Amino acid sequence: MNGPVSIWEQPGTLAYKFWNEGRADIPIYDMHGHMGSHNGIYMNRCTPESMAEHLRRIGVRHLVFSHHHVLFGAMRNAEVVEICRRYPDLYRMYVGIVPRYMENVREDLANFDKWAPYAVGLKCLADYYKVPLTDPSWEYALKFADERALPVLFHTWGNSKYDGGEVMLKLVQKYPRIKFFIGHSLYSEWDMAERIVKESNGNVWLELTAIPGEYGLVEMLAQRVGSDRLLYGTDLPWFDEYQGVGGILSTELAEDDMRNILYRNAERIFGKEW
Amino acid sequence: MRNLFFSDADCAIGSGPGIGIKPGVKQLLTDMDRFGIDRSLVRHGNSALLGAEAANRELAEMLEADASGRLVGVWCLLPDQCPELPQGDAFFSAMKRANIRALTLLPKDHLFVPCREAIGRIMDAARERKIPVLFKTEGNDWRNVYDFLREFPRNRVIVYERWGKWGRDRQLRPLLENYENVVFSIGGYQVPEGIRDLAELYGPERLLYGSGYPLYSQGCGMLQVKQSGLGDEAVALIAGGNLEKMLAEVQL
Numbered sequence: 001m002n003g004p005v006s007i008w009e010q011p012g013t014l015a016y017k018f019w020n021e022g023r024a025d026i027p028i029y030d031m032h033g034h035m036g037s038h039n040g041i042y043m044n045r046c047t048p049e050s051m052a053e054h055l056r057r058i059g060v061r062h063l064v065f066s067h068h069h070v071l072f073g074a075m076r077n078a079e080v081v082e083i084c085r086r087y088p089d090l091y092r093m094y095v096g097i098v099p100r101y102m103e104n105v106r107e108d109l110a111n112f113d114k115w116a117p118y119a120v121g122l123k124c125l126a127d128y129y130k131v132p133l134t135d136p137s138w139e140y141a142l143k144f145a146d147e148r149a150l151p152v153l154f155h156t157w158g159n160s161k162y163d164g165g166e167v168m169l170k171l172v173q174k175y176p177r178i179k180f181f182i183g184h185s186l187y188s189e190w191d192m193a194e195r196i197v198k199e200s201n202g203n204v205w206l207e208l209t210a211i212p213g214e215y216g217l218v219e220m221l222a223q224r225v226g227s228d229r230l231l232y233g234t235d236l237p238w239f240d241e242y243q244g245v246g247g248i249l250s251t252e253l254a255e256d257d258m259r260n261i262l263y264r265n266a267e268r269i270f271g272k273e274w
Numbered sequence: 275m276r277n278l279f280f281s282d283a284d285c286a287i288g289s290g291p292g293i294g295i296k297p298g299v300k301q302l303l304t305d306m307d308r309f310g311i312d313r314s315l316v317r318h319g320n321s322a323l324l325g326a327e328a329a330n331r332e333l334a335e336m337l338e339a340d341a342s343g344r345l346v347g348v349w350c351l352l353p354d355q356c357p358e359l360p361q362g363d364a365f366f367s368a369m370k371r372a373n374i375r376a377l378t379l380l381p382k383d384h385l386f387v388p389c390r391e392a393i394g395r396i397m398d399a400a401r402e403r404k405i406p407v408l409f410k411t412e413g414n415d416w417r418n419v420y421d422f423l424r425e426f427p428r429n430r431v432i433v434y435e436r437w438g439k440w441g442r443d444r445q446l447r448p449l450l451e452n453y454e455n456v457v458f459s460i461g462g463y464q465v466p467e468g469i470r471d472l473a474e475l476y477g478p479e480r481l482l483y484g485s486g487y488p489l490y491s492q493g494c495g496m497l498q499v500k501q502s503g504l505g506d507e508a509v510a511l512i513a514g515g516n517l518e519k520m521l522a523e524v525q526l
């Protein structure tokens with residue numbers, strides 16, 4: 001097993017630390033998580049307890065999540081706040097916005113300030129509801145976020161008529177103060193992802209869930225928009241944190257870029273204590 | 275010096291009109307060095323469109339550029355009623371000459387039924403010679419895998435998936451429970467702590483490190499295996515020990 005020195009064998013690097021110790025002396029902010037069971041996937045690590053164990057093993061400082069059962073069922077965001085209260089050092093939440101339940105949306109947003117420090121933004125999942133983000137039913141929540149310059153994590157996917165590039169471009173032009181977290185980075189619609197970042201006023205970040213590990217994609221996005229515009233995410237409990245971090249460490253990016261993605265960009269948005 | 279031997283069970287090289295320009299031998303070896311991969315089991319990435327005969331031939335030619343012998347090839351099989359590939363012992367002799375030690379099949383692309391009537395002779399020969407057969411799952415519907423394993427339960431079959439990243443335990447676990455000769459290559463399997471769960475349920479002997487290269491980088495799955503939470507012995511088996519044993523037992 002002699003041979004060239006691999007990325008895992010270079011002392012002092014992040015890769016070396018994660019390989020040998022399972023964690024490094026950095027915080028990790030996972031900006032795209034969920035919780036709870038799922039209709040199509042057996043998720044053996046979807047409870048607050050089991051997810052916390054996984055997150056702490058690798059050193060995730062905060063996971064920001066929206067609960068599956070809020071997004072796909074009748075669970076209320078207030079119940080998610082109570083979960084966060086049990087793990088005040090670990091969990092932060094996006095308030096799930098379901099435009100077909102407008103009464104709930106109004107009530108939840110009226111409570112938003114009371115849910116600090118746990119509620120840090122909103123989550124919109126237009127693809128799954130087949131309601132375009134340009135539909136008036138989203139406006140109440142998006143105006144709320146715009147007035148307060150809140151982060152909103154949008155599930156996006158390339159060429160979707162609900163949350164694809166054309167839709168997101170309109171939104172970025174309409175809401176100049178929202179902090180846009182473009183979930184999955186408009187997967188496959190890379191030209192538009194780049195354009196949206198470059199035509200924004202500095203309020204757009206590409207979130208990487210489902211991308212780390214794909215050959216050359218993180219490098220390509222960093223080259224297009226800069227590593228300071230990328231946020232780390234895993235969709236946990238969908239994807240393993242070691243797979244996600246491994247996907248960042250495996251890139252040919254400089255370590256400064258990796259640090260931007262794993263924690264520095266989140267700290268620039270939220271500060272060091274949040 | 276590394277203390278963990280990695281063998282990648284799930285790699286493809288070669289370009290094609292449908293897949294574009296993809297890494298070849300030189301790039302794969304460079305990537306293997308970068309991550310510390312000792313051996314890779316390699317298919318032709320354009321087999322689906324190019325066809326078995328031409329893809330097998332091209333792969334053998336490509337592997338000639340690997341003087342190190344770190345790349346081990348995988349050939350496509352076809353029904354032998356149509357004599358497109360060498361027949362009988364000649365096929366296995368050709369495999370040996372070209373450093374091919376595993377087989378695969380692409381019945382949906384190469385248009386045949388993967389049943390005993392069509393490929394029984396070559397599958398029986400593969401079983402006797404302990405040649406692993408790679409079988410790719412198709413999207414959300416795994417019935418083709420189940421059908422194939424019912425036909426050939428005694429063959430050594432490496433199941434791998436290439437659809438997406440959704441956790442496949444509802445499809446995968448029944449296979450591992452019911453077919454003792456099946457092993458699973460983990461490329462694209464990104465379930466949190468999932469490697470540890472599968473190893474504890476079915477044994478680490480049933481899992482192979484596989485990257486899914488070049489769709490996926492080889493590195494991310496390595497960290498997932500190394501930090502799976504399993505003991506060193508189990509990690510070593512999954513990382514490369516299981517595949518090395520399988521390849522060493524092949525009789526050509």
